[in-house]
Amino acid sequence: MRPCHTRLRPRRLAIVLALLATVLGSGTAGAAPTPPPDDPALAQSVAPDEAAASGPAVIDVGHVDVGPRVVDGQWQVMARDDSGPAPVWRDPAQTVLHVTDAALMDAPTDPAYDFMGGRAGERWYVVPQTQNPDVVWLGWNTQDPGVTRTVQRGATMSIGPVSGPGRAWMFLQNGTFGKPLPLMDSQTGAPQDVWVDVNTHVHANWVFSAPGTYLARLTFSADTLDGRHVSATTVLRFAVGSxxxxxxxLALDASAVLDAGAAGATPSTPATTQDASPAPGSGSRATLLVGGGVVVLVLVGGAWILLRARATARERARAQAEVRADREVRTGVGPTAEGPTGTAQPRGGRE
Known part of the structure; x- marks a missing residue:
């Protein structure tokens, strides 16, 4: 059964923000991971008239973002190829991201990377969060003008399942020595969600443990200002190793990965990964909120969730009042036991 995608209703979000304000004020915020610092290389704008390219393509160096785009009123997932003289939008299913041997690095063995299970002497392929001019630089954005005009708050990026001869990960990191924040582990065998604010441009580290061809199911979905839910799915194609x-x-059949992701099932595991331990927390789907402002990791309903704590003092005071009201409603103690009763509920992923 596909794991739940936990989301917060507005009132519960305010409550959590109030709790976060208390934690931040108590001097214990250092226990939460900090967001990556602003990178000037991420500053970009997307024009409404950027060209679309047709046919197959191979990209082995330069900047590429995947993300939603509205074309002729239709919600699509496309790849914005900025590796040439002018950006063009491509069909990801016809685009090969070639991760050459220039991406090889020593596998991390620091305890912070225990979730990857690297061993001394292993060499892995890394598409880094900060651009390496010799390696394709893969990120995502929600900056298409058709998206920014029509989407309510942002979009959910669901990535996975991933098939290939080895394991694959995606994680964020704050600087060279910051602790990694896992976003995707191919060993889970199921889609993993990342919340992306509208008009946002993000890059992360992508790691592959072995050379070969990899396929990753990719979905972007969102709620629009006119009350519709839109969703589109494609596949990312990686050729890892020179x-x-x-x-x-390009010729690899993606139907198994696409069908497995649609059903929430686990595709066949490559023999090279059968002995690997499941990723921590793989029993539930964590939703990561990535965008501007302070990013804080909290545990809600059994899932780790990142929240952007941008509340003003007045908003925090109002949220703290709702915390008290919520406690009074639940315990029956206080001036009144009546009031709003909205709570966060686990909801199945709609992708």
């Missing part, structure tokens, strides 16, 4: 055939990656 000797890996990009033509093989």
């Amino acid at each position: 000797a890996t055939s990009t033509q093989d990656a």
Whole structure:
């Protein structure tokens, strides 16, 4: 059964923000991960008249973002290829991201990376969060003008399942020595969600443990200002290793990954990963909120969730009042036991 996608209703979000304000004020905020610092390289704007390219393509260096785009009124997932003289939008299913041997790095063995299970002497392929000019630089954005004009708050990016000869991860990191914040682990065998604010541009570290061809199911979904729910799905194609055939990656049948993701099932596990331990927390789907402002990690309903704590003092005071009201409603103690009763409920992923 597909894990739940936990979301917060507005009132519960205010309550959590109030609790966060209390924690931050008590001097214990250092226990929560801090967001990556602002990167000038992420400052970009997307024009409404950018060209769309057709046909297959291979990208082995330069900047690429995946994200939603509205084309002729239709919600689509596309890849904005900024590796050439002018950005063009491509069909990800016809685009091969070639991660060459220039991406090879020593596998991390620090305890902070225990979730990856790296061993000394192993060499892995890394598409870094900060651009390496010799390696394709993959990120995502919600900056298409058709998206920014029509989406309420942002979009949910669901990535996975991922198939390939080894394991794959995606994680954020604050600087060279910051603790990694996992976003995707191919070992879970199920889609994993990342919340992306509208008009946001983000990059993360992508890691592959072995050369070969990889496929990753990718969905972007959102609620629009006119009350519709929109969703589109595609596949990311990776050719990892200089000797890996990009033509093989382009020709690889993606139906198993797409069908497994749609059903919430786990695809067949490659033999090279059968002995790997499941990722921590793989029994529930964590939703990561990535955007501007302070990013804080909290545990809600058994899932770790990042919240942007941007409340003003007045908003925090109002939220704290709602905390008291919520406690009074639940315990029956206080001036009144009546009032709003909205609570956060686990909701199945709609992708």
